[in-house]
Every structure is written in C-alpha cells, then in structure tokens.
Amino acid sequence: MANVFEQIxxxxxxxxxxxxxxxxxTPRELPFREAQIKEISEILSGxxxxxxxxxxxxxxxxxxxxxxxxxxxxxxxxxxxxxxDSKINAIYINCRNHSTKYRALLxxxxxxxxxxxxxxxxxxxxxEKLIDYIKENKNSxxxxxxxxxxxxxxxxxxxxxxxxxxxxxxxxxxxxGISNNLMFKDRLDPRTKSSLCEKEIVFSPYNAEELKEILIxxxxxxxxxxxxxxxxxxxxxAIAAKESGDARTALMxxxxxxxxxxxxxxxxxSEEEIFEAKKSVEEEIIFSMISTLPSQExxxxxxxxxxxLKKTGITNLSGEQEKGLMFSGxxxxxxxxxxxxxxxxxxSTRWYRQYxxxxxxxxxxxxxxxxxxxxxxxxxxxLGFDAExxxxxxxxxxx
DNA sequence: CCTCCACAGGAAGCGCAGGAGT
DNA sequence: ACTCCTGCGCTTCCTGTGGAGG
Numbered sequence: 001m002a003n004v005f006e007q008i009x010x011x012x013x014x015x016x017x018x019x020x021x022x023x024x025x026t027p028r029e030l031p032f033r034e035a036q037i038k039e040i041s042e043i044l045s046g047x048x049x050x051x052x053x054x055x056x057x058x059x060x061x062x063x064x065x066x067x068x069x070x071x072x073x074x075x076x077x078x079x080x081x082x083x084x085d086s087k088i089n090a091i092y093i094n095c096r097n098h099s100t101k102y103r104a105l106l107x108x109x110x111x112x113x114x115x116x117x118x119x120x121x122x123x124x125x126x127x128e129k130l131i132d133y134i135k136e137n138k139n140s141x142x143x144x145x146x147x148x149x150x151x152x153x154x155x156x157x158x159x160x161x162x163x164x165x166x167x168x169x170x171x172x173x174x175x176x177g178i179s180n181n182l183m184f185k186d187r188l189d190p191r192t193k194s195s196l197c198e199k200e201i202v203f204s205p206y207n208a209e210e211l212k213e214i215l216i217x218x219x220x221x222x223x224x225x226x227x228x229x230x231x232x233x234x235x236x237x238a239i240a241a242k243e244s245g246d247a248r249t250a251l252m253x254x255x256x257x258x259x260x261x262x263x264x265x266x267x268x269x270s271e272e273e274i275f276e277a278k279k280s281v282e283e284e285i286i287f288s289m290i291s292t293l294p295s296q297e298x299x300x301x302x303x304x305x306x307x308x309l310k311k312t313g314i315t316n317l318s319g320e321q322e323k324g325l326m327f328s329g330x331x332x333x334x335x336x337x338x339x340x341x342x343x344x345x346x347x348s349t350r351w352y353r354q355y356x357x358x359x360x361x362x363x364x365x366x367x368x369x370x371x372x373x374x375x376x377x378x379x380x381x382x383l384g385f386d387a388e389x390x391x392x393x394x395x396x397x398x399x
Numbered sequence: 400c401c402t403c404c405a406c407a408g409g410a411a412g413c414g415c416a417g418g419a420g421t
Numbered sequence: 422a423c424t425c426c427t428g429c430g431c432t433t434c435c436t437g438t439g440g441a442g443g
Contacts, residue, residue, distance in 0.1 A: 020411065100418095123419085152428065296428095348432055353407065369407090369439095378439095380407045 014227040014261050014269055021222035021255050025073045029217060032210045033069050036201055040073045043199055047077065047169055048086045052165050052172035055158075055196050061363070062205025063246030068177050070144055077142075085369050086359070087171075094146045101153040101160070105130060131164050138170040148177040155192045181361060182308040203303040205245025209233040211237035211338075214247055215254060224256065230267045232257065232277045235274045243384070244363045252281045266286060283393075286385050290393050294297045296339075296347060297395055300355045304365060305391040308383050324387065328356065328367075328379040342398065356381065364390075 019025055032035065046053040058066050074090045081088040086302075091111045099103045105126045109118050112133050118126055134141060143161060147152065161173050177196050206214065215237055219228045236257070240250035254269070256277035261269045290298065308324040332352050339346045347355075356379065359365045367379045382392065 156427095296430095327405090328407090347430090348406080349406090350433080351431055354431090357408090 005136060005362075010131050011262065012040065012265060012267065014223055014267065016224045017222055018032045018258075019222075020253070021218050021251055021258075021345065023251060026068050027073075027218065027221070030065060030069055030072055031213050031217065032206065033065050033203075036069050036203065036347075037073055037232050039201055040069065041076070044073060044077055044142065044335060047142060047172075047174065048081060048084060048087050050087070050138065050140050050172070052140075054198040055162065055174055056176040057179070058177065058195040058203065059181075061244065061361075062180050063244065063245065063248035063250075064180075064203040064205055065247060066180070067146055068205050069175060070146075070178065071332070074142065074144065077329050087137060089139050090144065091145065092144045092268070095149075095151040096147045099152055101151075101157040102126065104145070104157055108141075112141075115242045123272075127160055130205075131167065134164070134168055134171040134173065139300070141173050142176060143173060144178065145175045146178045146182075149179045149181040153239055153382065158192045158196050183276055191306050206241065206247055208237050208241035209246065209248060211241050211250045213214045215250055218251060221271070222254075226295065227261075227267065228254070228258075229271070230283065232269050232274050235271050236277075239274070239278055243267060243344075246363075249281065252284070253277050256280050282385060286389060289364060289394055290390070291374055291397060293362075295344065295398065297355050298397055299339055299342070300362060301359060301390065302329050302394045302398065303338055304381060304383055305387045305394065306338075306358075307331060307334055308387045309391065325382050327382050328353070328381060331356075331381055 014019075020027075040058075043053055043056060057069065060066055071092070071117060072090060076090070078088060078090055080086075081190075089112060091108050093104055093107050094317065095104065098107045102123045105123070105325065106118060108130055109116075114131070118129065148154065151157065158175060161175055165172050175196060212233060215233050219233060233254075236250055236253040239253060242247060253274055253275075257269045257273040260273045260276050261267075264273075264384070266273075288300070293301070304326070307326050309388055332349060335352065336346050356365070356367065360367050364384050366382045368382075369379060
C-alpha cells in the first residue's frame with residue numbers, strides 16, 4: 001500500500017497556490033479601488049516630508065477591500081520612504097486583538113522597539129515611551145486601527161495619540177481608523193470625531209461585474225490554468241453580488257469549490273461545484289456570524305426566521321406579493337412571545353430597533369422603508385439568508 | 400386639512416461591572 | 422481595600438415622517 005502522506009499530499013489538485021485565494025492574502029493589484037488608493041496616498045504622502053497629515057477614517061461593509069487597500073498603500077509608502085531615506089513607521093493594529101488603549105499602545109511600542117518587551121509597564125510609561133521615540137528619532141508614524149469599533153477607551157487613545165503632536169518639532173503621529181460599522185461614527189465623542197474623521201473615505205460594495213474581474217485575477221494566481229470555467233466565475237460573482245457585494249464571500253466560494261473538485265478528483269471547477277460550495281460557504285458565514293451575536297439579537301433573528309417560514313408575505317411597492325417580507329411591528333410581537341417563553345427578558349421597542357439596525361449591518365437581514373399602500377412609516381424586513389438554515393443554527397445556539 | 404397610527408431614530412440618563420488610582 | 426471613573430446595555434422621553442381616515 002502506498003504511503004498515506006503521499007496519497008494526501010501528492011494528490012492531484014486544481015490549485016496552483018491555494019494560499020493566494022484565502023481571505024488573508026493581500027493581492028498586489030486591487031481592481032476598482034484606484035480612487036481610494038489615490039486619495040489615501042495623497043493624504044499620506046505628507047509623511048514623506050515629516051509633515052503631520054490628516055487623520056483618516058475609512059468605512060464600508062465587510063469584504064469591500066478596506067484593509068487590503070490600506071495595507072497596499074502602506075507597503076508602497078514604506079518602499080518609497082526606504083528609497084528616499086525618509087523616516088516613516090507604519091503600525092497596523094487589529095483592535096479585535098488589542099482592544100484596550102493600553103494594549104494598543106503596547107502594540108505600537110512593540111513595533112517601534114522590536115527587541116524590547118514592555119509588558120507590565122504602566123500605561124503612563126508606555127505612552128511616554130512612544131512620544132520619546134518620535135522625539136528622538138523624528139519619525140512620522142502612521143497608526144492603522146483596524147476594526148476600530150472594537151476598541152474600548154477609543155476617545156482616550158485618539159486623544160493621547162493626536163495631542164502628542166503638539167509636542168513634536170519634527171515627526172508626527174497620524175491615525176487611520178477602519179470600521180465596517182456605519183453607526184459607529186455617531187457614537188463618538190464630538191472631539192474624537194472631529195479629530196479622527198478629518199478625512200473620510202467610503203468603500204461601497206462591489207457589483208457583479210467588479211467581483212467578476214477580481215475573481216478572474218485571483219483565479220489566475222491561485223488556480224492552475226484552464227481549471228476554472230468562465231461560467232463558474234460568473235456564477236460565483238453573481239451569487240456574491242446578490243448577497244452582499246462582499247469580495248470575501250466570492251473568494252470563499254471559489255476556494256471551497258476548488259476543494260470540492262479536488263475531493264471528487266475532478267480536474268476542473270464548474271458551476272456544479274460553485275453551487276455546492278455556496279451551501280457550505282453560506283453555512284459557514286451564517287454560523288460564524290450568528291454564534292457571536294448577543295442572545296437577545298439571536299432571539300430577534302429567530303423571530304424573523306420563524307415569521308418568514310410561516311407567513312405568506314405582504315404586498316410590496318409594485319403591488320405584488322413578496323415572500324418573506326414582514327413589518328417591524330409584527331417581528332417585535334413575535335420576539336416578545338419567544339423571549340417570554342424562553343424566560344429571557346424583553347427589551348424595549350427602541351432597543352429592538354437598534355438590534356434591527358445591527359442585524360442589517362451584519363447583512364443577516366435586509367430592510368426597506370415601507371412605501372405607499374403600507375402602514376405609514378415603518379420598515380419592511382427580509383431575511384438575508386435561508387430561513388430554515390438560520391432557524392436550525394439559532395435553535396442550537398439558544399438550546 | 401387635521402388627527403391618528405405605526406413607526407424611525409436622536410438625546411439624556413440610569414444602573415452596573417470592572418479597571419485605575421490611592 | 423476603598424473610592425472614583427468610565428464604557429456598556431438599556432430605558433424613557435421625545436421629535437419627525439408619511440399614509441389612512443374622517
């Protein structure tokens with residue numbers, strides 16, 4: 001019998017380099033983000049001349065290329081700075097992993113002094129040390145705060161970072177905030193807001209055509225030649241565009257489809273595999289999103305799922321029956337019943353509306369304002385994914 | 400035209416948990 | 422160990438909006 005590892009590792013595959021199609025990979029080319037790249041670069045170019053540049057705030061839904069774009073610009077900037085002997089540091093911080101002011105500052109220091117460890121030093125010391133670094137080295141430092149909405153004490157941190165600029169004769173700190181939470185900006189302290197959002201750049205979702213281009217480009221990198229059919233790419237981009245305009249979903253579709261082809265020992269990826277991949281990707285996304293939701297929000301979502309399974313639908317703007325559409329009010333009623341049955345407390349209508357907005361932001365539901373023929377000013381709610389699947393996941397989550 | 404309904408979403412404030420300062 | 426402070430989840434109150442109906 002052949003060696004097991006030989007069987008596994010030397011198996012025929014459709015991939016040339018599987019890593020290049022995972023979400024972690026930052027491609028060198030970023031189609032349809034030229035405008036944003038240019039805008040960000042123009043702003044950051046001042047750093048080369050040791051000027052303090054405007055703080056930057058980027059927002060857009062998940063998978064719209066915010067992080068990739070920033071990483072791209074930063075790496076170009078550092079390359080150029082190297083050539084010109086310009087003193088620039090760029091620090092990338094994912095606030096999900098460094099969620100307090102202290103941890104974020106610590107991460108900055110770690111980048112500036114790679115060989116030293118400041119763990120355990122007081123917050124004040126860490127802050128001083130950061131300022132000292134810039135005073136001594138006269139560097140321009142750009143701090144990227146990704147998923148900035150996950151950061152606690154954000155007001156403090158932004159204040160600490162930007163206020164320091166007054167003390168420098170040469171060198172500076174600039175902050176680039178990235179968020180996919182559109183409401184987030186409004187929750188900020190007015191001073192932080194004006195400081196952080198000196199310049200704002202919006203990333204809108206990709207449409208099907210754009211997703212297609214992105215996929216074609218990635219397929220060239222990650223798959224062997226002529227393994228992925230055009231129709232498969234078309235289908236994958238159409239699915240992703242319809243659901244969210246999220247490039248990550250589109251890439252995941254291709255990745256899974258490739259894996260399915262390998263498993264079947266097929267040498268190509270066709271529409272069939274994309275369809276199969278769609279199921280598993282959907283479930284993955286749904287599961288990972290839902291399981292991190294607060295239980296109250298899960299309850300609201302479950303109410304929507306149950307209603308859309310039961311209801312026949314309501315008449316929409318064009319006067320036709322649309323399935324799975326429901327009023328905000330009836331969802332709240334359903335939610336009240338469900339919560340009572342499960343012994344959970346029931347939140348007020350105001351907070352319930354907050355939940356609805358958040359669920360929409362995550363792409364789990366879609367809402368539209370009611371038009372003529374409907375009850376006044378209300379929201380029509382529709383589930384973003386298959387009701388049956390969501391219900392299954394939720395019922396497990398909620399026991 | 401006015402009023403009522405069924406909501407949307409802003410503003411203020413409350414109680415709590417957990418971290419910092421002393 | 423103790424206060425003080427702050428962010429968070431939430432409620433209460435409020436103003437605004439647009440269709441329905443008198």
